Amino acid sequence: MIIKLEDLTYTYSQGTPFEKTAVDHVDLEIEEGTLVGIIGHTGSGKSTLIQHLNGLIKPTSGKVYIDGEDIHAKGVDLKKIRFKVGLVFQYPEYQIFEETVYKDISFGPRNMGLSEEDVDRRVRSAAAMVGLDDSLLDKSPFELSGGQKRRVAIAGVMAMEPKVLILDEPTAGLDPKGREVILSQIKEYHDKTGSTVLLVSHSMEDVARFAEKILVMNKGKVFCYDDPPGVFTRAEEINAVGLSVPQITKVFIELKKRGLDIRTDVYTVDFALKTIKEYLEEKGGAVNA
Amino acid sequence: MLKDITIGQYFPGTSVVHRIDARFKIVITAVFIVMLFSASNYSALCVPLVFFAIAFMASKLSAKLMIKSMKPIVPVIIITSILNIFFIDGVSVIKIWKLNITDNGLYTSGFMIIRLIALICGSSLLTYTTSPITLTDALEQMLKPLAKIKFPAHELAMMMTIALRFIPTLIEETDKIMQAQKARGAELDSGSIPQRAKALVPILIPLFVSSFRRAEELALAMECRCYNGGEGRTKLKTLVSGGKDYAALSLSIFFLSVVFILDLGKVSF
Ligand SMILES: Nc1ncnc2c1ncn2[C@@H]1O[C@H](COP(=O)(O)OP(=O)(O)OP(=O)(O)O)[C@@H](O)[C@H]1O
Ligand SMILES: [Mg+2]
Numbered sequence: 001m002i003i004k005l006e007d008l009t010y011t012y013s014q015g016t017p018f019e020k021t022a023v024d025h026v027d028l029e030i031e032e033g034t035l036v037g038i039i040g041h042t043g044s045g046k047s048t049l050i051q052h053l054n055g056l057i058k059p060t061s062g063k064v065y066i067d068g069e070d071i072h073a074k075g076v077d078l079k080k081i082r083f084k085v086g087l088v089f090q091y092p093e094y095q096i097f098e099e100t101v102y103k104d105i106s107f108g109p110r111n112m113g114l115s116e117e118d119v120d121r122r123v124r125s126a127a128a129m130v131g132l133d134d135s136l137l138d139k140s141p142f143e144l145s146g147g148q149k150r151r152v153a154i155a156g157v158m159a160m161e162p163k164v165l166i167l168d169e170p171t172a173g174l175d176p177k178g179r180e181v182i183l184s185q186i187k188e189y190h191d192k193t194g195s196t197v198l199l200v201s202h203s204m205e206d207v208a209r210f211a212e213k214i215l216v217m218n219k220g221k222v223f224c225y226d227d228p229p230g231v232f233t234r235a236e237e238i239n240a241v242g243l244s245v246p247q248i249t250k251v252f253i254e255l256k257k258r259g260l261d262i263r264t265d266v267y268t269v270d271f272a273l274k275t276i277k278e279y280l281e282e283k284g285g286a287v288n289a
Numbered sequence: 290m291l292k293d294i295t296i297g298q299y300f301p302g303t304s305v306v307h308r309i310d311a312r313f314k315i316v317i318t319a320v321f322i323v324m325l326f327s328a329s330n331y332s333a334l335c336v337p338l339v340f341f342a343i344a345f346m347a348s349k350l351s352a353k354l355m356i357k358s359m360k361p362i363v364p365v366i367i368i369t370s371i372l373n374i375f376f377i378d379g380v381s382v383i384k385i386w387k388l389n390i391t392d393n394g395l396y397t398s399g400f401m402i403i404r405l406i407a408l409i410c411g412s413s414l415l416t417y418t419t420s421p422i423t424l425t426d427a428l429e430q431m432l433k434p435l436a437k438i439k440f441p442a443h444e445l446a447m448m449m450t451i452a453l454r455f456i457p458t459l460i461e462e463t464d465k466i467m468q469a470q471k472a473r474g475a476e477l478d479s480g481s482i483p484q485r486a487k488a489l490v491p492i493l494i495p496l497f498v499s500s501f502r503r504a505e506e507l508a509l510a511m512e513c514r515c516y517n518g519g520e521g522r523t524k525l526k527t528l529v530s531g532g533k534d535y536a537a538l539s540l541s542i543f544f545l546s547v548v549f550i551l552d553l554g555k556v557s558f
């Protein structure tokens with residue numbers, strides 16, 4: 001287990017009238033090398049949850065284990081944990097500060113105290129990984145477009161080559177093509193390095209396509225944590241708590257509502273096609289597709 | 290962390306104190322401060338304390354909150370009291386090595402501490418129960434007569450409103466940027482002083498960049514809504530004063546006169 005959370009609770013502004021429990025008694029175990037999609041409503045506590053994983057916030061109660069180590073135990077160097085668990089924030093482009101893209105990406109690796117060659121190698125490979133052209137490396141990051149800045153920020157964390165990479169809505173505010181590119185690059189990073197990746201997203205479609213496991217959060221609690229087929233057997237429940245399921249799943253839920261005896265754990269178009277064919281065959285009708 | 294700063298924070302509520310006209314609240318706070326500083330002996334000093342206690346109970350705020358607002362001034366209190374205890378002449382009570390603690394020293398420093406704490410608590414009560422916007426609105430109205438001598442009352446109030454409005458935003462943003470840089474291994478709270486100063490660069494630059502962007506956006510948004518200064522501008526929410534406001538003000542003036550009477554009755558020192 002690379003990540004283990006035990007009865008984790010976090011309350012913002014405790015003791016004031018603004019008190020708000022953002023994470024509510026969460027127990028969770030994530031296996032090494034999994035690509036996990038995290039999904040939930042606005043305000044369901046996703047960002048709060050992931051900030052616990054590298055010790056940026058200290059739980060109000062409960063424990064966080066990374067690689068079997070309690071990160072808030074005495075004598076644990078949180079800085080080391082942060083190199084192990086890389087976190088890319090929501091709208092990470094606001095963290096950019098250096099004069100050149102190269103320097104900004106190298107901030108993390110330099111803090112790790114690596115040699116100059118090592119830093120150079122990591123910066124270049126991270127830049128390539130997120131699809132930043134070599135010619136951009138000497139430019140000022142403030143001259144780049146929003147999407148490019150986003151990539152610089154993601155590369156800045158990837159360059160630390162963390163065992164666990166966490167991205168908080170890396171595709172928020174990007175165009176469909178930019179989203180697609182960033183998501184497939186993240187997937188590629190995962191496949192190439194075999195690292196654990198946690199991807200927070202608002203789009204069930206994206207998560208269903210890329211993730212090996214899905215964590216659904218609802219009001220600070222874990223609604224379910226399972227592989228996509230497992231999660232989508234509960235598609236109706238998820239739909240009922242107001243979380244959007246993929247369009248195609250909605251179609252099937254609606255079909256069932258209208259009296260068809262059909263499964264609703266369908267989340268890709270290919271699988272939908274197969275399901276419809278099977279259904280029609282079962283009914284005895286001839287199918288020409 | 291930064292979130293613990295409560296200065297200028299407003300806690301919405303519906304108590305009497307919340308509902309008193311902000312202009313009156315400002316005047317009453319001023320009266321309270323005059324009470325504190327004109328009290329020259331302990332019995333007179335009790336009067337503003339009683340006054341504060343009444344206002345505080347009426348506000349229905351938690352005592353925890355008040356205690357929290359004291360946090361930043363603890364060092365100031367400690368330093369003043371130490372200076373006072375040791376450096377005021379009088380009859381020695383306790384002697385530590387070469388330093389004399391005198392009766393006058395104890396008397397004065399106790400006095401100072403109570404005054405200081407009451408001062409902070411009183412002004413905190415004002416900001417806790419009045420939204421910053423209302424507060425500047427009230428200030429603007431109180432300063433309006435000065436516009437005749439070309440005093441920029443509206444501009445001043447607008448600047449204050451904007452500044453106050455953006456304090457929480459900036460704090461939140463600083464917090465976020467700090468977290469993001471920490472996630473990249475930045476060390477902010479250890480190392481030598483030059484190291485720490487250098488560690489601020491990754492925080493200050495993004496903060497300035499985003500502040501300028503915000504200022505630009507705000508200016509643009511204000512222009513789009515045809516903002517052109519205070520001339521002929523009417524308010525959506527006008528401040529209205531009523532019986533309870535005058536009653537509260539009378540109460541404070543009554544307390545103030547009690548302070549004066551006690552001051553005259555028992556002249557100390
Ligand atoms: N700094 C903060 N101070 C106080 N409350 C906060 C703070 N940050 C978040 N919250 C509250 O905690 C809850 C969870 O917030 P969080 O940011 O974790 O949600 P989220 O799932 O990431 O939402 P989104 O999808 O919009 O990013 C929200 O109700 C929010 O209002
Ligand atoms: Mg979030």
